[in-house]
Amino acid sequence: MSLVCVENVSISYGAKTVLSHVSLSVDPGEIVTIVGPNGSGKTSLLRTIIGAVKPARGRVTRGSDVRLGYVPQRLHIDPTLPMTVARFLALPRGVAPEAIGDALTQAGVPDLSKSQMSRLSGGQFQRVLLARALIGKPHLLLLDEATQGLDQPGSAAFYRQIESVRRDTGCAVLMISHELHVVMSASDRVICLNGHVCCEGTPEVVASAPEYRALFGSGTMGALALYRHDHDHGHDHTEAAE
C-alpha cells in the first residue's frame, strides 16, 4: 500500500501550466529522488503533495493516518531575533523537550538545542530543519533541495544522515536534488521531471535513459560508477554536521 499516490496531476499558475499528467507513488521505506532542470515543476509537485498547491487536474491521495514531514528549500529567520534551536523547534505549538532532543539526535546534531539560530552554519541550519520535520514522526519525509548552499562534503554527509534516518525510523523519503551523482547513488528510484515525467526507474536506468541524457548529458553515469566504487567498503557514517 503506497503512502501517497499522485494520479494524472497537472499544475497551473493562471494560464501557465507547469506540470502535466504526472503520476507517481511512494511506498513505505523507499528513497525516491526527483531531478529536473530549473523551473521544471519539482517544487510545485512537492507543494501539491503536501496540500499547499491545488492541482488543476488529477488528484493526490494519501492514507488517513500517513504523516508527512516537510523540509523546505529555504526558510528565512530574522537574524536579529534571539531564538534558540529548542525554542524554534517548539514553535508553533509546544513540543516536549524529549521529542526535541530525539529529533536533533536523529538529525545528527544532538548538541545544538541551546544554540542561537542566527549562529548556525549552513549545514547545521539544514539539520535543524530536518529535525523540525522529524518531530512529528513522519511516515514520509519530503525534502526540497535540502543541501542548497552546502559544500560537497557537507551535502554528502547530509544525504548519509537521510539514509540513517530511513534506517532508524523506517520512513520513506521523497526529495528534490540537483546533486545528481550523490543523490542518484543514495536513491532507490529516480524520477526525472521536465513539465512531465521524462523517465523514471533505478538510478542506473535513469542515468542511461536518452531523455535524461538529453537534459543532463552523460556525465552522471561515470560519477555514479565512481561513487559506487568508492563506497564499496564499510564506513563510519557519523561525521558531524558542517
Ligand SMILES: Nc1ncnc2c1ncn2[C@@H]1O[C@H](COP(=O)(O)OP(=O)(O)OP(=O)(O)O)[C@@H](O)[C@H]1O
Ligand atoms: N506561486 C507561483 N505563481 C506563479 N508561478 C509560479 C509560482 N510558483 C512557481 N511558479 C513557476 O512555475 C514554474 C515551476 O516552478 P518550480 O519552482 O515548481 O520549479 P522547480 O523545478 O522547483 O525549479 P528550481 O529547480 O529552480 O527550484 C516556474 O516557471 C516558476 O516561475
